[in-house]
Amino acid sequence: MSFLPVEVIKKKRGGAELTDAEIERFIDGYTRGSIPDYQMSALLMAIFFQGMSHAETLTLTRAMLHSGKVVDLSSVPGFKVDKHSTGGVGDKTSLILGPIVAACGVAVPMISGRGLGHTGGTLDKLESIPGFNIHFSLEQFVRAVREHDICFIGQTPEICPADRKIYALRDVTATVESLPLICASILSKKLAEGIDGLVLDVKFGSGAFMKSAEKAEELALLLMDVARLYGKKVSALLTDMNQPLGRYAGNALEIQECVEIMKNQRHPLTEDTRELSLRLSADMLLLAGQGGTREGAYRIAEETLVSGRALAKFEELCRLHGGRLAELPRAKKSHPVPATQDGFIAAFDTEAVGYTGVLLRAGRARAEDPVDPVAGIEFHRRIGESVKKGETLFTVHGDDETPFPEATKRLQKAVTYSLQKISSPVLILKTLS
């Protein structure tokens, strides 16, 4: 029977459930170019308003996954596990948990992204290390995972071409914030890595995609259901992104923070990065069958970090990718941003903080924009802490001082004060497994 995209759009617009064949033919036609952007846009908007059943979401995920290659990791012995974060400001845990888990002998094949919008990306952080090359072929990637238990690369053209096209279209048609579309987009890419297990860090709050914990939990449960239907082991943490994570947001600055944590140089502002990295590592190890319980797996993760084995694995990873960690660059200029009043820090507009990073060129406004490896923001206070007018709340860093005055204004506007004491938010709200 002939396939008419307009009939599929009309069916979804009316709220009916699409068949597997309808979803598969639509995705295939769009990826090959026989279905134009305007029809895909209309279907995306219909899905945005009408939603999708779990069965439809599963089929959409499968169709997007099979629009490209699935990495064949059958030559890598043992369990293969990855982590996916829905994105945040200062979120650098992959750079710590990857080495921890790999140092425990569990393979971590990571296909990561770049920063876009207000959030940072793992590849940009790694590329701030001079010489660090993330452009491996899939064959080199598989060999590296087999030999080192860890490798970080970017999405290659063979992986999920449907997602690349659809994501770009969603970005400009106001259809990003749809749970089935987010779920299919995330899982198609993660499943293409050929993993056995996945730990999800689903963030909520002012710096996250999902502003409320309820919405984040809904997304986490959907992702877990679909991943399980795929036969994958999965767990999820719901984590707070109402304030930046850790001491720094900015590429080389975040590498520095991770290295300091792996060297056991403790600092009050990096305790949240350390704790979240350990909790996510523990879940990854538990999925891989290590530790017996969450507490047992956490102890293994912490021992691996404290013993220096995670740092040794990170240094091995840098050598594997040609990165010269000892030459990590530092900004030539920095500028303090003072508090504008006395009080307790009540809230951060974390998204605005992230966009200030973009202004400083630590992040990118458009996918093709370059980033400045040394630019970024240092944080000096957390929600609930007291501050006096004139004390430093942030420090902006970079080689170019031009954006510093505007960054100062934006950061000052991103802070809300309270005269009453405020309790600090809980970092990990819930674990779902």
Ligand code: URA
């Ligand atoms: N991250 C993705 O990869 N896709 C989405 O749709 C949202 C976040």
